[in-house]
Amino acid sequence: MNTKWWQNEVVYQVYPRSFQDTNHDGIGDIQGMINRLDYIKDLGVTMxxxxxxxxxxxxxxxYDISDYQDIDPQFGTLDDFKRFLSEAEKRGIKVIMDLVINHTSDQHQWFIDALEHPDSEYRDYYIFKQSDDGKAPNNWRSIFGGSTWExxxxxQGNYxxxxxxxxxxxxxxxxxxLRQEIYQMINWWLEMGVAGFRVDAxxxxxxxxxxxxxxxxGIDDLVAVVKKGQNRPGIDLFLNELKAATFDKYDALTVGEAYGVPDSDLEKYVGPEGYFSAIFDFSYMNIDVQNTDEWYRGRSTWQIKDLRQAMFNAQRTAIDIKGTLANVLENHDQPRVLSKLVPNKAYQTAQTAKALATMYYFLPGLPFIYQGQELGMKNFERQDIAEFNDVSSINNYHEALETGYSKEAALASINAKSRDNARTPMQWDDSEFGGFSDVTPWLKMGNDRQGxxxxxxxxDTSSVLHYYQKLGQIRHDENWEKLAVSGVFTPLTSLPDTVIGYQRTLGQQVLTILVNLSPNNVRFGLVQIGEQLVTVGDTAINQHRVTMSGYSAIVLGVK
Incomplete structure (x- = not known):
């Protein structure tokens, strides 16, 4: 089989600021990451x-970088990071970093020089426009709200x-x-031993x-910048050059954050000669909102069959072009999946968290686990906008007020969708600060965390954590490893609307995944059975008839 070295990686995303504090300042750090490497390894994580x-x-x-080749002191030093790389390698774990090359911080020395010296070469490292009428050069709206021009x-008149x-x-x-400067920086990290990058925006x-x-x-007389500044013709020149000058030289894994890529362009991104190794499957990440640009406007009226269709369509499209998807339930920009996909709090349980894990873990591609997802962490509920840190949440809150929302309605929307939901400190134990720190954390703890x-x-051997560990064991088991990487993907399309089911086959081997994402019992027929590898909730199989309780799951295997 013509597989790549990275195709059976299981990836764990660490948000360092919220992972583990060891120097008593309420902010996570690199030493905290080192201290928890064995915990991460036990999840079956390889990257x-x-x-x-x-x-x-x-x-x-x-995501506003002032120096690409240095570590922020609140996390540690460059030597600390090198030690982290070394300790991870000892445990068979590779490391990829975030690559943020669409923009820098306004505190980056390039931009400081550009502002101080209009004739500086660094002014052409950024985008400056002179306006004849003293108004912004156009009416584009930034992703975080307001004009794209400062x-x-x-x-006078320059933006x-x-x-x-x-x-x-x-x-x-x-x-x-500018591009050559960026390439040199990327190669510097790859020379250090980084295995690749998640490529931002x-x-x-x-x-x-x-x-x-x-x-x-919108009523602000602006238009979303994505209509003129996302997936535009000519981007292929930049991305092909980037790949050739950096990633290809080191056989690096690259995972693109590629919102808005049309299916017709997907082969350019992740086909056999694509810009990246994989891109994230965001087909259902924002299924819960009506408008991703103005998500304060509330939840959409999606159904389980919509989620299933989006997921399966994305997989079919990737398979058609021999491409790879990075499969995610959560990340640092999204609310917790239990709260997002299961709005009724009565069903936001450990059982449901395990069912959701089963749903995505064996899809073709790379499974990504976001810190705390493996515990079943949930959204918070904040009482005041002053409790939020996320710039996007704060901007959306004020925009909601400007469009006529009450403070209560605006706050409810922000609570549901804020990126801060994913950024609350990791919950290591049940102490006041969750074992994350012994002082008040930089961001208030979640408030729904009992157990x-x-x-x-x-x-607790029946916990969400143990279940994720079990999934990792199955994926790396010699009986299933090649199947997980190369098995043919077959959606099961004749199931009840609330059941997401698919099979992976390789020769005579078969994995069957069935997940009921509703609170109601379901019963249906199934031709291929096999032994039960894991089950969630109450499931019964009798002569090719399957009965599943609400929020249950089963993985069946034929060796």
């Missing part, structure tokens, strides 16, 4: 994705461009010299160079 730990003012929690201090926050000026990828590198306004799509912590769940 860790480390969210940004570069030097940063932390306006967007590390006035340059002391320069710089930012897709995200004003403190995150976009890099000018039209500049070949990569579809935004190319902008429409006409910089033309479009009809407004949801590593200490309690390690002691």
């Amino acid at each position: 860790i994705w480390v969210s940004p730990i570069y030097k940063s003012p932390m306006v967007d929690m590390g 006035p340059v201090p002391g320069e 710089y461009f930012h897709t995200f926050a004003p403190q995150q000026p976009d890099l000018n990828w039209e500049n070949p010299k 990569i579809t935004h590198l190319k902008k429409d160079l006409d910089w033309a306004s479009l009809p407004a799509d 949801i912590n590593v200490s309690d769940e390690q002691a």
